[in-house]
Amino acid sequence: MKRLSIAEALxxxxxxxxxxxxxxxxxxxxxxxxxGFGGAFTVTLGLSDEFGHERVVDTPISEKAIVGxxxxxxxxxxxxxxxxxxxxxxxxxxxxxxxQAAKMTYMSGGTVKVPMVLRAPVGATNRGAQxxxxxxxxxxxxxxxxxxxxxxxxDAKGLLKTxxxxxxxxxxxxxxxxxxxxxxxxxxxLDLTSDIPDEEYCIPFGQAVIRREGSxxxxxxxxxxxxxxxxxxxxxxxxxxNVEVIDPRTLVPFDDGTVLASVAKTGKxxxxxxxxxTGGWGAEVAARVADAGFDLLDAPIKRLAxxxxxxxxxxxxxxxxxxxxxxxxxxxxxxxKGKV
Amino acid sequence: xxxxxxxxxxxxxxxxxxxxxxxxxxxVYLLFLEGKVLGTIHQxxxxxxxxxxxxGALRRDDCLTSTHRPHGHCIAKGVSxxxxxxxxxxxxxxxxKAKGGSMHMGDISVGAVPAIAIxxxxxxxxxxxxLAYKFQHNDRVVACFFGDGAVNEGAFHEGVNLAAxxxxxxxxxxxxxxxxASTPMQLTTPVxxxxxxxxxxxxxxxxxxxxxAAVYQATVTAVARARRGEGPTLIECQTYRTVGHSxxxxxxxxxxxxVELWKQKxxxxxxxxxxxxxxxxxxxxxxxxxxxxxxxxxxxxAFAEAxxxxxxxxxxxxxxGEQVTA
Numbered sequence: 001m002k003r004l005s006i007a008e009a010l011x012x013x014x015x016x017x018x019x020x021x022x023x024x025x026x027x028x029x030x031x032x033x034x035x036g037f038g039g040a041f042t043v044t045l046g047l048s049d050e051f052g053h054e055r056v057v058d059t060p061i062s063e064k065a066i067v068g069x070x071x072x073x074x075x076x077x078x079x080x081x082x083x084x085x086x087x088x089x090x091x092x093x094x095x096x097x098x099x100q101a102a103k104m105t106y107m108s109g110g111t112v113k114v115p116m117v118l119r120a121p122v123g124a125t126n127r128g129a130q131x132x133x134x135x136x137x138x139x140x141x142x143x144x145x146x147x148x149x150x151x152x153x154x155d156a157k158g159l160l161k162t163x164x165x166x167x168x169x170x171x172x173x174x175x176x177x178x179x180x181x182x183x184x185x186x187x188x189x190l191d192l193t194s195d196i197p198d199e200e201y202c203i204p205f206g207q208a209v210i211r212r213e214g215s216x217x218x219x220x221x222x223x224x225x226x227x228x229x230x231x232x233x234x235x236x237x238x239x240x241x242n243v244e245v246i247d248p249r250t251l252v253p254f255d256d257g258t259v260l261a262s263v264a265k266t267g268k269x270x271x272x273x274x275x276x277x278t279g280g281w282g283a284e285v286a287a288r289v290a291d292a293g294f295d296l297l298d299a300p301i302k303r304l305a306x307x308x309x310x311x312x313x314x315x316x317x318x319x320x321x322x323x324x325x326x327x328x329x330x331x332x333x334x335x336x337k338g339k340v
Numbered sequence: 341x342x343x344x345x346x347x348x349x350x351x352x353x354x355x356x357x358x359x360x361x362x363x364x365x366x367x368v369y370l371l372f373l374e375g376k377v378l379g380t381i382h383q384x385x386x387x388x389x390x391x392x393x394x395x396g397a398l399r400r401d402d403c404l405t406s407t408h409r410p411h412g413h414c415i416a417k418g419v420s421x422x423x424x425x426x427x428x429x430x431x432x433x434x435x436x437k438a439k440g441g442s443m444h445m446g447d448i449s450v451g452a453v454p455a456i457a458i459x460x461x462x463x464x465x466x467x468x469x470x471l472a473y474k475f476q477h478n479d480r481v482v483a484c485f486f487g488d489g490a491v492n493e494g495a496f497h498e499g500v501n502l503a504a505x506x507x508x509x510x511x512x513x514x515x516x517x518x519x520x521a522s523t524p525m526q527l528t529t530p531v532x533x534x535x536x537x538x539x540x541x542x543x544x545x546x547x548x549x550x551x552x553a554a555v556y557q558a559t560v561t562a563v564a565r566a567r568r569g570e571g572p573t574l575i576e577c578q579t580y581r582t583v584g585h586s587x588x589x590x591x592x593x594x595x596x597x598x599v600e601l602w603k604q605k606x607x608x609x610x611x612x613x614x615x616x617x618x619x620x621x622x623x624x625x626x627x628x629x630x631x632x633x634x635x636x637x638x639x640x641x642a643f644a645e646a647x648x649x650x651x652x653x654x655x656x657x658x659x660x661g662e663q664v665t666a
Contacts, residue, residue, distance in 0.1 A: 025475065054475070060505065065498035068464020069471055072482075075453065076403075076472035095495065099458050100465060107444040108454040109437030110658030110665045143659050167661025 003193040007179040009153035010043045013160040025055040028083030032056035040085040041179050063089050067096035074116040086131050087120035101169045102144030117163045123175045124311045124318050132311035134275040136173050140251045146170045147251040149222040153194035158203030175223040190227050206253035214242035216336050218262040221272040229272050232328035241336050251281050260293045267298040268335050277305040304331050346556055348620035354552045356629045358388035358608045361412045363633045377428045381442050384412035386582035389607035390515050391416035393555025394483050397563050403451040404483040405462030410445045410455035418450040425640035431647035438650045460490035463499030470508030481509040481566040489520025491533050504540035509566035512574045521585045522593040534576040542572050549577030550607040
């Protein structure tokens with residue numbers, strides 16, 4: 001057993017998978033340069049020393065080539081893990097993601113598979129509008145991709161290992177504020193490390209976890225918003241409001257069952273997401289629960305998300321736009337007290 | 341470039357290959373007018389020497405990536421005419437189980453990746469396929485077909501650049517038919533396509549794309565370089581589609597004289613003349629080849645017509661990799 005951060009846990013997952021399977025390799029910008037960064041967020045640091053530059057492939061700044069090459073290599077039997085530094089850059093490779101990776105298996109009548117992983121950091125971190133988005137909902141919309149959203153180091157390792165072994169393309173969205181050892185002020189001073197067992201493990205896709213049990217309100221949240229929801233639940237508990245916090249861990253496939261079972265208990269649902277409100281993944285979850293669980297609800301389903309604006313730079317603006325612990329508390333309280 | 345002239349027997353095989361494509365396309369056009377071939381079609385008449393010359397220099401285990409105009413590439417790489425015709429008819433026995441259609445034609449078992457109908461979309465994928473071969477320490481290569489319209493896409497630049505800097509075993513084959521749909525090349529492309537190769541530090545060659553032996557020779561050289569691990573080559577094959585861009589296009593934007601000039605350079609008639617002149621084949625041998633191709637295509641049509649449509653619910657299969665069956 002050891003304590004690891006998300007960055008360390010992801011690195012350990014990649015190391016183990018590269019040791020286990022020679023088809024696995026890494027592809028991206030700045031990931032293996034000697035004396036370099038180990039990617040934009042240190043996740044691949046040291047792996048090129050261990051596995052050589054043949055298996056930790058540094059590329060030009062060329063997202064279409066990174067994703068397209070991952071697709072081509074995967075089609076020919078490799079298992080690439082590609083990295084685009086910031087999820088905002090996924091849009092540079094929109095064709096390769098949406099038209100190529102997602103559709104090749106289908107167009108081939110099920111004779112070609114594309115077992116690739118695409119890692120993409122999300123979240124607002126005072127960098128302005130083009131290094132701040134949380135675009136999970138965009139890609140959840142595309143049939144063919146699986147989408148994982150690990151909020152803890154334990155999940156980051158287990159979900160990445162599952163992604164590498166999956167025969168479909170998998171997008172892993174990692175949150176920039178959750179990579180580190182933790183206690184970063186913006187993350188709410190949380191301990192962001194996890195106990196990582198010595199023995200190997202993988203986490204199956206489509207299995208949500210209940211991070212905190214409660215009977216008054218179900219909150220579904222991912223990544224940083226999941227941590228903020230837990231902090232909000234602590235505060236609400238002091239008022240006697242018991243919140244159940246569910247972390248879906250993967251958006252595709254999505255664990256409807258765990259959410260519906262919770263709503264059956266609480267009768268109330270709040271979805272918290274960092275993406276802006278319109279068309280985010282929360283809208284899909286709300287629609288599913290309204291469809292399959294209408295009779296379970298005794299209050300309107302509410303969504304708390306960033307406002308429908310590009311992400312601003314100044315902390316005072318960004319903090320206003322992204323859901324805070326205080327906004328989650330207020331919204332949760334209003335739902336439970338029937339004031340929505 | 342060292343010259344590798346194909347032996348007469350191989351030239352006759354190439355003639356057969358081009359005739360199969362031409363006759364297939366002519367039949368498909370008629371079937372389209374009859375409403376039996378569905379959707380749209382982008383046809384290959386006039387460009388046959390490119391597909392046949394390039395694929396003649398490939399092994400069965402080499403791969404190609406294709407475009408929205410894929411029928412010729414697929415036939416030249418060895419996809420069965422039965423399965424291609426069935427695909428065009430939207431039948432369950434099609435090479436993509438009726439999921440692909442004309443624009444995604446392919447059969448990975450013979451190295452034809454399902455065609456990529458986003459212009460230049462195959463260029464980065466081909467680089468990745470070459471990267472896989474490098475990892476796997478085999479000497480396979482990938483031939484990446486695209487048109488003149490593709491070279492102004494960002495994907496072209498990114499894919500060729502990556503292949504060049506990583507010395508990947510890719511043959512970039514530009515089929516320059518001088519028109520991107522209706523837009524002539526002089527309105528879009530300020531320098532010759534093969535000249536672009538200099539920007540990536542790789543060889544760039546221009547060949548007469550209506551001369552199957554010339555295409556073959558250029559590809560043999562490029563394949564040998566790729567198999568040696570020396571990286572990609574850009575081959576610009578200058579050719580002409582003697583039909584419209586897609587099903588309903590009469591090609592009114594092209595001067596009649598230009599079309600007539602290129603028809604006189606028809607790659608099939610040209611090879612037939614030289615085979616006869618060189619006494620590499622007799623008129624009767626050529627007649628046999630053409631009759632065989634006709635029969636093969638009639639058989640393919642019969643196969644397609646006799647094949648069942650897919651079950652509607654089959655639309656829900658093959659979305660994810662776990663559903664891969666072959």
